[in-house]
Amino acid sequence: MTDDIFIQQLRELHYDGKVDVTQAVMAEVRKKPLLVSAPDKSRWSLKRISAVVAACVVVAVIFNFIPTYTHQVDTTQLADDIAAIYDFHAGYGDNNSYYEYYLEEALLN
Amino acid sequence: MNEEDVIKDILAGNVNRYEEIVREYQDIVANLSFKIGGPKIDIEEMTQQVFVELYSALPRFKFQSKLSTFIYRLTVNVVCKELKHNSRWLTSQDEPNVPEVASDDYNVEQTIVRDERYRKLYAAIGRLHTEQRTALVLYTFNDFSYSDIADVMQCTVAKVESLIFRARKNLKKMLTDDR
Numbered sequence: 624m625t626d627d628i629f630i631q632q633l634r635e636l637h638y639d640g641k642v643d644v645t646q647a648v649m650a651e652v653r654k655k656p657l658l659v660s661a662p663d664k665s666r667w668s669l670k671r672i673s674a675v676v677a678a679c680v681v682v683a684v685i686f687n688f689i690p691t692y693t694h695q696v697d698t699t700q701l702a703d704d705i706a707a708i709y710d711f712h713a714g715y716g717d718n719n720s721y722y723e724y725y726l727e728e729a730l731l732n
Numbered sequence: 733m734n735e736e737d738v739i740k741d742i743l744a745g746n747v748n749r750y751e752e753i754v755r756e757y758q759d760i761v762a763n764l765s766f767k768i769g770g771p772k773i774d775i776e777e778m779t780q781q782v783f784v785e786l787y788s789a790l791p792r793f794k795f796q797s798k799l800s801t802f803i804y805r806l807t808v809n810v811v812c813k814e815l816k817h818n819s820r821w822l823t824s825q826d827e828p829n830v831p832e833v834a835s836d837d838y839n840v841e842q843t844i845v846r847d848e849r850y851r852k853l854y855a856a857i858g859r860l861h862t863e864q865r866t867a868l869v870l871y872t873f874n875d876f877s878y879s880d881i882a883d884v885m886q887c888t889v890a891k892v893e894s895l896i897f898r899a900r901k902n903l904k905k906m907l908t909d910d911r
Contacts, residue, residue, distance in 0.1 A: 629907060630900070632853050633872040638766035642776055645754045648783040652750055657743060657791055 735799045739790060754783050757800070760874075761807050767869040769811045770858050778814065782807050797883060804884045808866055815862055856906040864899035871896050 733752055741749045758779055765778040786806055793802055857865055863885075870881045878896075882889045 629853060629903060630872055632850065633767075633857065633868070636767070636850055636854060638763045638775060640762070640775065642758055642762040642779050644758055644776060644780040644783060645751055647780050648754050648787075649748075649751055651780075651784050652787045653747055655788070657747075657787070 736795055739793065739795075739799070742790060750787060753786075753799075757803050758783070760800075761803065764804065764807050764869070764873060765811050767857070767873070768808065768862075768866050769815060771854070773811065773814060778807075778811055782810050785810060801880065801883050804870070805886065808870075808884060812862055812866070852907065856903055859906060860899055860902055864895050864902065867892055867895035868899040868903070 733756060735753075738749050738752055742753075761782050762775050762779045765773060765775050765782070769775070769778060782803070786803060789802075789806065793799070857868065860868065866885060867881055870876045870884060871878075876884075878889045878892045881892045881896075885892065
């Protein structure tokens with residue numbers, strides 16, 4: 624069987640039951656008045672406005688979040704902080720007791 | 733019937749003119765529902781639902797495509813939605829109830845052979861994936877072009893080509909295996 628034969632058969636195959644839904648459909652549509660285009664347009668613009676507002680909120684959140692996040696993981700800043708602590712520590716020479724005392728106090732509290 | 737005038741009239745409040753659209757397209761909608769939806773689908777209910785939905789959708793119709801294309805698209809959507817909710821066409825045990833195809837042939841033997849052939853064909857298209865079946869049915873329906881089918885199915889022409897190619901291949905395989 625070639626393609627063309629069954630395509631032809633498919634063309635011939637049709638629903639021969641008689642359908643008349645006119646009365647049923649008309650009874651149904653008479654119940655509900657049509658909403659003509661104006662509300663449709665406003666619905667579209669409302670959708671667009673909502674989409675733009677949502678996009679702005681997302682952008683604002685992202686831009687607000689990024690600096691905080693980068694500050695927290697800024698390793699250069701962290702290294703500088705550690706170096707500053709060591710410098711502070713070095714100011715007390717070889718005797719660490721003063722520094723260690725305050726460190727212990729801080730940890731205990 | 734000038735469809736544009738009829739639709740404008742309906743939108744202006746003359747609801748009675750909607751009857752003209754229903755009368756013009758109800759057989760086509762029933763036929764398309766039968767081919768896409770299968771023998772277990774309630775053709776009358778589907779047809780009615782399509783026209784009720786079409787009425788609500790009329791304000792959105794902007795005359796950018798033909799009304800027929802809009803109706804076919806709606807029919808495909810309504811029938812596919814129905815198939816999705818009540819997923820069934822034919823199980824292997826079901827005997828497809830194929831309506832007789834009009835013919836002048838009065839030879840009983842030939843009629844039986846022909847009916848059997850249609851029964852097998854109908855059962856085979858029922859085993860196709862819904863998208864493939866829809867594309868193939870539209871292809872054989874009113875000699876639609878690929879572009880028309882793409883418009884109805886709201887996809888690209890390339891996808892339609894691919895769907896029809898696979899549908900024909902699968903159908904051919906099924907009909908050959910069934911012999």
